[in-house]
Amino acid sequence: MDMYIVLAVTLFMMVMFVWHKVPFGVTTMTCCVVLAATGVVDLGAAFGGFANKIVVLIAPMLAISQVLTKTSLVGKISTLLDRIKGAHGLLLVVAFYAVGIIFAQFIPTTAAIAILIVFLNTLSKTGDITANRLLMPLLGVMVAWKFRTPIGLGATTFATLNAMYEGVITDSQFALTMLDPFFFAILPGICLTVYCVLCWKLMPKDGTLDQSALKKNNQADLLPENKQKIVYVVFVVVMLVMILNNWTGNLMYLAPAAGVLVLVYTGCLGVQETVKHMTADMIWMLAGVLVVADALGASGAGDLIGNGLLSVLGHIDNQFIIFLVFSVVTVLMTTFISNMATQTVLIPIAASVALAGGWDPRGLILIIGTCNYFAIAFPSGSGEAAVTFAAGGYNPVKILKFTLPYVLVAIVSCAVSAQFMYPLY
Template identity: 50%
Template sequence: MELYITVAILAFMIIMFVLQKVPMGVTTMTCCTLLAAFGILTPSEAFSGFTNESIILVAPMMALSSAITKTSIIPSVRRKVDELGSKTGMALIVFFYIIVIAFVQFIPATATFSIMVVFLATLSDEGEVTPSRLLMPMLGISCIWKGYIPIGMGATNFATVNARYSNIITEEAYLLQMFDKFKVGALPVICLTIYCLIAWKLLPRKGNVSTKGLKDVKDTPTLPKAQETLVYVVFVAVMAVLVLNKWTGKLMYIAPAAGVLALIYGKALKVPEVTKAMTADMIFLMAGVLGVASAMTKSGAGDLIGTAILNVLGGHPSSMAVMFLFSAVCIGMTTVMSNSATQNILYTVAATVCLAGNWDPRGIMLIISIANVISLGFPSGAAETALIYAAGNYKVSQVAKFTIPYIIIAVVTIAVSANFFYPIYG
């Protein structure tokens, strides 16, 4: 009976992720509550995700990253954008791409494009480089670069992914390391960046770029010089501990918390700001998924699902075929539904399949991590995608000449790179 109850709760979680009627953290907390209520897990087991090392690392890192937005870096970059308004040609394109790459490491993509769209709307639509030709490629740059560089939240990406499957596949050798995504993502990042540098000409030259309906992005007051310096020092120190985790060991998991405390005592961060960042829906989502994963392992539901999917794939499928399958399915799903829903469904499914097949899960997990943000083919893929389609007055058919080749390149390069570094048969 426990097995069927667990499968039913998992199905409920997946359906709620697709429908998104409530925040995803609420869904996972509901699942944990049900698992405890039905006796599948004890209350302490159901909510043990909150004490997981990955949560301890990620939650304060979110607060630490928010401190960067209070420094003079963001206003300085925005002023530079204004100064380059009169420039044209490839120099302008490259500069815009660099700004997007920098911004999406620290602030949400929707906020990034709220800033960039307002500026682009003032540019002329005469000549080769026009606003309607820049908007979609900038989204393409954002998709592939978001979380790629291991700084800011990108530095904890490996821990976030590990948290999604470590309760199903417990062998430590199969956990991701800090630079694994950077390594596997290099090929798709390079290929898609080159594509965006060339293929912007495929988009219509003239169009009406609109700022109507965009939320105003208010400038965050810049910290005093002393506090700003403290933010830089703390951020660099924490990043050093993360990068040198081979030597710093378990200190890696408490470094962000120590950094946040230093910023609170130094008056660079206020307690309400920290509380808001550390209680984001993402934290409840991650902790809840860990509880559901524990129940799947304990009840045998994970083995049941994994074996069923493995039977569909065949007894001994080609490693490359499996990589292509997950890459294509992930990008296909995230094109029409949210990034979060896509990854939260696929991480659990992929982990159970890998466990049943006795596969190395790292390549597949990295495929999901990289591919789930390739969401530029349809407006429903992500909030920033909807923003770009609305601001550029784009029709799906109108931009298909750009988006379809982008998606094909992404599917192929992500699968090939993941299979090269982490084939499922080791």
């Protein structure tokens, strides 16, 4: 009976993620309540996700990343763009892409796009390089590298992915390390960046970016210079402890929390804003997903799903085709529902299939964790895509000549990366 309850709860979670009528955290907490009320898991386990070391790691990192926006770092990068805004040719295109990649490591992509639109609008409306031509390719480059490098929130990507399938596959040899998402993303990242550098002219050049399509946000005042230095020092130390996790061990999970405490005691972070960022919807969602994933593994529901899919995929002898199938499914799903919902739904399923087949799951997990960001073909896939389509006034059909090849390059390059780095068997 427990297995069927878990399957029903998982189906409910998937439907609610697609519908997105309520925040994701509300959905996963509902799942936890149902699992506890029906006796599938005990009360402590139902809400034990909040004590998971992954949540302990990620929650304070959200606060640290946010406080970086109150330093002059963003302003200095913006000044650099201002200096080259009068330039022409490939240098200007590459400069915008480079700044976009840097922004994508520290600032939510939606906010970064909003900042860069201001500078894109300073471009000439008559030459080859226009704002409308560069905006969508800029988004394409940013999502190709989003949270891939082991700095900022990218340093927690491996932990987030591990959390979504460790309840299904408990063998530690199949857990991802901090650098796995980065190494995996090198090939697709390079391929997609080169594509955007060479093919931005496929975008229509007419039109002006509509800044009124962006939500108006009050820009926070910068911290005093002495406090900015404290933020930089805390950020660097936290990153070093995480990067050197082979030597620092469990301190990796405590470092962000310790960093936040230093920022609070020194007045760099207010208590209320700290609580706000550390209790964001992402944290509630992640804590709930951990419980559902554990229930999938413990109840046998994961095995049932895995064996069912394996009966279909098991007839395919070519593992590259299997990688392609998961790449295509991930990109299709993320085009119409959110990035996080896509990977939250697909990762436990992929892990169950890998467990049933005796496969190494890491290639499948990394495909899902990477392809779920490639939602640039329609505005429904992510907040940054919605802002980009709104600001550019793009018709999804008319820009397919750019977005469709982009998606194809993403699918194939991710499958190739998995084939060479993390083969199934």
